Amino acid sequence: MFQCVFSSSVLEPHSTSCLFKHLFYHSATPASQKQPEPIYSKKTESQRQTVRAPSAKLFIFSALQVARQLLLQQQQQQQQVSGLKSPKRNDKQPALQVPVSVAMMTPQVITPQQMQQILQQQVLSPQQLQVLLQQQQALMLQQQQLQEFYKKQQEQLQLQLLQQQHAGKQPKEQQQVATQQLAFQQQLLQMQQLQQQHLLSLQRQGLLTIQPGQPALPLQPLAQGMIPTELQQLWKEVTSAHTAEETTGNNHSSLDLTTTCVSSSAPSKTSLIMNPHASTNGQLSVHTPKRESLSHEEHPHSHPLYGHGVCKWPGCEAVCEDFQSFLKHLNSEHALDDRSTAQCRVQMQVVQQLELQLAKDKERLQAMMTHLHVKSTEPKAAPQPLNLVSSVTLSKSASEASPQSLPHTPTTPTAPLTPVTQGPSVITTTNMHTVGPIRRRYSDKYNVPISSADIAQNQEFYKNAEVRPPFTYASLIRQAILESPEKQLTLNEIYNWFTRMFAYFRRNAATWKNAVRHNLSLHKCFVRVENVKGAVWTVDEVEFQKRRPQKISGNPSLIKNMQSSHAYCTPLNAALQASMAENSIPLYTTASMGNPTLGNLASAIREELNGAMEHTNSNESDSSPGRSPMQAVHPVHVKEEPLDPEEAEGPLSLVTTANHSPDFDHDRDYEDEPVNEDME
DNA sequence: GCTAGTGTAAACATGC
DNA sequence: AGCATGTTTACACTAG
Numbered sequence: 001m002f003q004c005v006f007s008s009s010v011l012e013p014h015s016t017s018c019l020f021k022h023l024f025y026h027s028a029t030p031a032s033q034k035q036p037e038p039i040y041s042k043k044t045e046s047q048r049q050t051v052r053a054p055s056a057k058l059f060i061f062s063a064l065q066v067a068r069q070l071l072l073q074q075q076q077q078q079q080q081v082s083g084l085k086s087p088k089r090n091d092k093q094p095a096l097q098v099p100v101s102v103a104m105m106t107p108q109v110i111t112p113q114q115m116q117q118i119l120q121q122q123v124l125s126p127q128q129l130q131v132l133l134q135q136q137q138a139l140m141l142q143q144q145q146l147q148e149f150y151k152k153q154q155e156q157l158q159l160q161l162l163q164q165q166h167a168g169k170q171p172k173e174q175q176q177v178a179t180q181q182l183a184f185q186q187q188l189l190q191m192q193q194l195q196q197q198h199l200l201s202l203q204r205q206g207l208l209t210i211q212p213g214q215p216a217l218p219l220q221p222l223a224q225g226m227i228p229t230e231l232q233q234l235w236k237e238v239t240s241a242h243t244a245e246e247t248t249g250n251n252h253s254s255l256d257l258t259t260t261c262v263s264s265s266a267p268s269k270t271s272l273i274m275n276p277h278a279s280t281n282g283q284l285s286v287h288t289p290k291r292e293s294l295s296h297e298e299h300p301h302s303h304p305l306y307g308h309g310v311c312k313w314p315g316c317e318a319v320c321e322d323f324q325s326f327l328k329h330l331n332s333e334h335a336l337d338d339r340s341t342a343q344c345r346v347q348m349q350v351v352q353q354l355e356l357q358l359a360k361d362k363e364r365l366q367a368m369m370t371h372l373h374v375k376s377t378e379p380k381a382a383p384q385p386l387n388l389v390s391s392v393t394l395s396k397s398a399s400e401a402s403p404q405s406l407p408h409t410p411t412t413p414t415a416p417l418t419p420v421t422q423g424p425s426v427i428t429t430t431n432m433h434t435v436g437p438i439r440r441r442y443s444d445k446y447n448v449p450i451s452s453a454d455i456a457q458n459q460e461f462y463k464n465a466e467v468r469p470p471f472t473y474a475s476l477i478r479q480a481i482l483e484s485p486e487k488q489l490t491l492n493e494i495y496n497w498f499t500r501m502f503a504y505f506r507r508n509a510a511t512w513k514n515a516v517r518h519n520l521s522l523h524k525c526f527v528r529v530e531n532v533k534g535a536v537w538t539v540d541e542v543e544f545q546k547r548r549p550q551k552i553s554g555n556p557s558l559i560k561n562m563q564s565s566h567a568y569c570t571p572l573n574a575a576l577q578a579s580m581a582e583n584s585i586p587l588y589t590t591a592s593m594g595n596p597t598l599g600n601l602a603s604a605i606r607e608e609l610n611g612a613m614e615h616t617n618s619n620e621s622d623s624s625p626g627r628s629p630m631q632a633v634h635p636v637h638v639k640e641e642p643l644d645p646e647e648a649e650g651p652l653s654l655v656t657t658a659n660h661s662p663d664f665d666h667d668r669d670y671e672d673e674p675v676n677e678d679m680e
Numbered sequence: 681g682c683t684a685g686t687g688t689a690a691a692c693a694t695g696c
Numbered sequence: 697a698g699c700a701t702g703t704t705t706a707c708a709c710t711a712g
Contacts, residue, residue, distance in 0.1 A: 473687075492700085
């Protein structure tokens with residue numbers, strides 16, 4: 001049996017041929033196709049792809065980033081923790097087994113079957129799926145850490161018990177390690193419960209149903225004698241990802257560490273041994289494979305184990321008012337003893353596990369991208385030529401090298417030459433950069449409800465990916481003006497907004513700028529106001545609303561789609577938010593990746609529904625006086641026509657996001673003028 | 681087929 | 697003269 005490891009895949013092809021078919025499914029069937037959407041034209045697929053581009057891309061990167069971030073943090077912690085002496089008796093073989101529930105060692109994230117259900121129920125938009133999947137990914141990572149943590153602790157316990165047996169130690173120490181063991185066990189239980197709560201929340205919202213055949217999630221009884229706060233601290237320390245952000249990679253132990261690498265019979269690949277030259281005060285030398293230990297003297301009051309007045313030793317979180325008290329605390333509470341040593345080793349294992357996981361995820365990412373015909377997105381990765389039929393490199397030189405592919409003439413078909421079944425999903429860079437704003441002759445429109453919130457929601461995506469935004473020039477101009485503090489912009493400022501907010505508009509400036517001017521002049525909703533400094537453009541909301549008085553009233557399917565969309569989106573957000581809040585699950589899956597946040601998603605949906613209802617009920621779109629400023633600022637145009645989406649037709653670039661950082665790709669030709677970044 | 685809305689291209693005017 | 701800005705016209709395309 002082969003199982004596809006494509007991150008979002010839940011299908012399990014049973015043979016290689018099935019696997020290939022399944023892979024083809026990935027390349028030929030975008031996730032968006034799983035969702036029912038109104039079809040307005042033959043180009044609907046491509047348009048859909050344009051809009052949904054963020055989810056596929058961002059997910060891949062997010063998975064990598066989660067692993068990377070955790071790894072960073074854990075490496076830092078490890079370096080600090082490992083500045084302690086390991087017990088000499090570590091080499092002894094374990095002799096005692098602590099019973100562990102099988103369920104505890106089994107990741108209790110959403111199972112593939114459950115995920116498949118979600119997909120089959122077609123209730124999640126790609127953005128929502130993305131958030132969900134990221135959360136699951138994070139949970140899996142966390143659980144793996146804990147499992148490894150637990151395993152190592154168990155080993156440690158065995159070692160220690162064995163040692164004690166040989167040395168005739170007192171049961172006191174035995175009790176200590178047993179308590180630790182229970183604590184870690186409890187930790188795993190707690191995480192299980194968190195995940196279970198997460199699933200239950202989804203269930204409650206009707207987003208996830210558990211099949212009768214599926215094994216029920218075991219609710220383990222709590223181990224006795226555990227202190228919840230301590231456990232939470234342990235949990236947080238192992239799983240939290242914020243530590244890495246507060247501390248720099250240069251901050252390491254102030255202990256005088258020398259580098260020693262000695263192989264031993266210890267289970268860990270990374271050896272931790274006594275350094276006879278530096279152990280007089282209980283400190284020892286360690287060697288961490290990936291980092292050089294730097295003296296902490298460079299940052300006398302910065303310590304990876306100290307932040308926000310709290311000791312960040314795994315499981316500690318003791319409040320230390322100042323750095324001195326922290327050092328005192330560190331020396332007293334986390335001195336060289338079995339417990340500290342065990343934690344250190346665990347930390348090392350965690351790091352190793354994360355490294356392994358990162359390597360696996362990298363490999364998976366590479367495979368995914370290879371399959372999808374996209375070159376590596378690793379930062380600083382050397383550009384590789386694409387051996388694709390329809391690929392075009394992103395670099396300026398490549399674009400210049402093939403000037404014939406530059407802005408298409410009106411008679412140049414820009415639709416993919418690939419068959420329809422392949423076109424929308426094969427992720428290439430075709431048409432992404434070599435074509436400028438082109439005529440919409442082959443475009444599809446009117447198939448995706450767009451609101452101002454969508455612009456904001458996918459802001460990060462459009463900033464970095466040269467994907468044509470599916471919004472009309474008028475909408476974008478209006479958005480630009482309304483985003484300005486004084487609700488007025490000069491033409492140049494509008495230009496700058498376009499180039500700043502949309503990577504797509506960083507080329508072929510002459511064309512789209514002409515269109516902008518054309519729209520400004522053409523539409524009555526844009527009012528030119530003479531200013532002291534010159535002329536500025538403002539938006540006449542009344543006129544803007546008048547443009548299309550009955551936006552969706554004539555399209556019942558669209559209304560229905562909107563309503564159903566809201567119907568399932570809202571519970572999802574509620575479920576996710578409630579689940580995360582209840583479980584204190586860190587939100588780094590969204591917060592640290594520039595993805596649409598849940599709140600953003602919810603507001604976008606809310607806004608869309610408000611607009612839809614508004615138009616549906618009143619058939620009158622004039623902004624009423626009673627409207628809130630936000631509503632007035634962001635009226636919803638459910639049937640907003642997209643800009644020409646044909647360049648993004650199917651091809652959505654995974655590459656552009658990674659390679660085009662927000663600070664812009666300076667290789668790109670901006671044709672007419674540099675972007676004025678200080679416009680606002 | 682008509683109309684409205686939109687995108688693209690281009691010509692032209694004006695001011696700096 | 698060159699450029700930015702602004703207006704207008706023409707044409708193509710699509711959805712209703």
